[in-house]
Amino acid sequence: MKVIYKILLIQFLFLGSLKFGNAQANVSFDSLFVRETLRLDFLLSGSRDTQLVSFGKFVREPFWGGSLVNLIDSFEYGDYQVWVFENASEKVIYSRGFSTLFAEWLTTDEATKLNRTFFESVVMPMPKTECQIVLLKRDRKNVFHQIFQIPFSPSDYFVQKHTPVLYKSEKVYGKSVPEKSLDIVFMPEGYTEKEMKKFKSDCEKFIGYFFKVKPFSDFSEKVNFYMIYAPSVESGTDVPGKMIWMNTKFNSNFYTFDVDRYLTTMDVWEIRDVAASVPYDQIVILVNTAQYGGGGILNNYNIFSADNQYSEQVFTHEFGHGFGALADEYFYDTTVDPASLYDLSVEPWSVNLTTLVNFESKWADLVDKNTPIPTPLSYANKVGAYEGGGYVFNKIYRPVDNCKMRTNAVNEFCPVCNRALTQLLRFYTE
Numbered sequence: 001m002k003v004i005y006k007i008l009l010i011q012f013l014f015l016g017s018l019k020f021g022n023a024q025a026n027v028s029f030d031s032l033f034v035r036e037t038l039r040l041d042f043l044l045s046g047s048r049d050t051q052l053v054s055f056g057k058f059v060r061e062p063f064w065g066g067s068l069v070n071l072i073d074s075f076e077y078g079d080y081q082v083w084v085f086e087n088a089s090e091k092v093i094y095s096r097g098f099s100t101l102f103a104e105w106l107t108t109d110e111a112t113k114l115n116r117t118f119f120e121s122v123v124m125p126m127p128k129t130e131c132q133i134v135l136l137k138r139d140r141k142n143v144f145h146q147i148f149q150i151p152f153s154p155s156d157y158f159v160q161k162h163t164p165v166l167y168k169s170e171k172v173y174g175k176s177v178p179e180k181s182l183d184i185v186f187m188p189e190g191y192t193e194k195e196m197k198k199f200k201s202d203c204e205k206f207i208g209y210f211f212k213v214k215p216f217s218d219f220s221e222k223v224n225f226y227m228i229y230a231p232s233v234e235s236g237t238d239v240p241g242k243m244i245w246m247n248t249k250f251n252s253n254f255y256t257f258d259v260d261r262y263l264t265t266m267d268v269w270e271i272r273d274v275a276a277s278v279p280y281d282q283i284v285i286l287v288n289t290a291q292y293g294g295g296g297i298l299n300n301y302n303i304f305s306a307d308n309q310y311s312e313q314v315f316t317h318e319f320g321h322g323f324g325a326l327a328d329e330y331f332y333d334t335t336v337d338p339a340s341l342y343d344l345s346v347e348p349w350s351v352n353l354t355t356l357v358n359f360e361s362k363w364a365d366l367v368d369k370n371t372p373i374p375t376p377l378s379y380a381n382k383v384g385a386y387e388g389g390g391y392v393f394n395k396i397y398r399p400v401d402n403c404k405m406r407t408n409a410v411n412e413f414c415p416v417c418n419r420a421l422t423q424l425l426r427f428y429t430e
Contacts, residue, residue, distance in 0.1 A: 029068040032086065032093050033125035034154075037061035037276070039162075040082070040124075040133060041269050042148070044102040045117040051106075053135060053148035056119070056269070058159040064125050065183040065279030070427050071095075071125075077325035077349060078298045079103040081144055082122045084152075085132040093131075094124050097325070099298035101256075101264060103137075107341060108257050121268045122299075127154060140343040162276050167230045169277045172200070173207050174224030178279040182219065182323075182428045185280040186227040187271065189303070190248045190288035193231040202286055202306045203227045209312040213404075213412060215422045216316070222429040226278040237263070237287050237305075249274075250285065252303060254293055263293035263303055271301060281428055282323050284315075296321025313408040320405055320413065324421045327353045329398040329406035331388040338395040351420040352405060353390045354397045363399055363416040377401055383415055 029035075041056035071094045073081065078097030086093045102118035105111055124133075135148040152159075174181060186206070188199040207225050211217045234246040238253035241260055250271055256262035265271070265285070275283050285303040294304030296318035304314045320326040327350035342348055347358050354362045359373065366383045367373065374397060375384025381400045389398035389406070399416035402409060413421060 029071065029125070032129070033064070033127055035064045035068075036126040037064050037123050038126045038152070038159075039121060039272055039276075040150075041119070041121045041272075042135070043117050044100060044120050045115060047113075047115050048106050048111040051102075051137075051147070055148075055150055058152065058156070059162050059272075059276075060126060060159050061123075061162040061272075061276040063178070063276070063279035065178040065281050066125065067428055067430075068179045069430065073097050074427070075325070075424070077351070079138050080122075081136045081138075082124060083134040083136065084124050084127060085134060086127070087130045087132065093127070096122075096124070096299060098122055098300060099325075100300065101266065101297060104297075105257065110257070119266055119268050120300075121272050123272070127152065129154070138349065140346075142343075142346050142349055162273070165230070165274055165277065167228050167274065167277060169226060169228045170200075171278075172203060172225050172227050176222050176224055176429075178224065180429055181222050181224045182425060183224045183226065183279050183281045185275050185278050185283055186225065187250070187274060187283060187285045188228070188230055188232070188288070189250050189252050189265070189285050190232050190234070190236045190246060191286075192233070192235055195235065195288065196229050196231060198288070199229070199286065200227065206284075206286070206306075206311075206315055209315055210319075212312075213316045215413075215418050215425060218422070219425045219429060222425070226280065228274055228277055230274050232288075236289050237291075239291065252285070252287055254291060256295065261293035262295055263287060263305065264295045264297075265301075265303065268300065282319070284319070284322075294318045296323075298322060298325045310408045313404065313411055316411075317404050317408075320417065320421070324417065324424055325350065326405050326413075326417050326420065327390050329353070329389040329403055331391055331393050331396075334393045336392045338392040341390065341392060342396060344395055348390065348396070350390070352399055352403075352414075352416050354385060355395065356385060356397060359385065363419075366399075366415055366419075381414070 039059040043054040045052045073095040079099045083092045084094040100120050131152045136144040137147045186203045191199045232248040236246045240255045250265045250267045252265040256264040283301040286306045289305045290307040292308045294314045296302045302318045302322035371384045373385045385397040390396045400414040403414035
């Protein structure tokens, strides 16, 4: 085990030096993987002081929706990374960044007072050979540390083979093959059997919203949308602050971390079970409610209410989180201490926030030479560094005054967010 860890450390240092485009040289997908998905279900437990990773199960799913070319993560986004380390070649053959609801919970006051357990899941292409699967977590200095490792053998008879739930699925948009497209699956939450027509109508509506926004509209021929008809017993969702509790497919709820508009679910394993009926890169959960809210967790899921007046804006905002790893650019009052959420001696990993510690590594190349840094609000929406973002009032800076990641008043991404999303879209579709 010590030998493997040493090799992994060397591999990680090597991967950190790679540039997008050459990270995959001499790697053949079909020599390493089967065109199916391997899912690792696990549990994250503990408090802010101590965390524990526990193995849940391996699940073999029938489709792989991801790239056959871009197997190594070149972005290093997310609170966590998963690596697939092939024993025979002593190489990392797949990696991807992701985030979890547990990591968000660790920033709350509750995490200092009690232990909790969250169900989590991560997917990867199905390896042909024996591997080590490793999870790494980012610390406040943005350094990744190994937190979990488990061997995997494709001949292990304890790997569960996914039997698709007998729900009807449908491809409602797109003609591109999964390996060269961004594949998005719509999942219904709080839609009863009698409301499946409404669910389909809502899906079509949100596909229209999606392609109204750049850069998604620029990739309309490289995006596929699927939908799965998985009904709930009751309509709506849980609203604990109003003592409303509904029997729904994915047990979603408002008031996550006691924030009334924060809509999430902890039933990640159930979500993955249903989504596995189609090839997918991103999961979008439509919640059959008019109450304002949503959430997006990187390479995990995107969720939002279907019938609110701002649902159009919220959809692509949350997709900016769940797909694009973009941070919220709004902030609360001055009572939130920046140092409680960020190490101000390093840059945040989110592409659209900066501490100005190393601004050249962020979006300095997009700033006009006559624009001062930090940037006064008098410069309106010129790209600069405007103080306030990532939930804090000062010492964290955002690219423009108003962006889709800050407010519903605008329905477009700023140039910094647009560039980041474009790079990811190319990563999935080339």
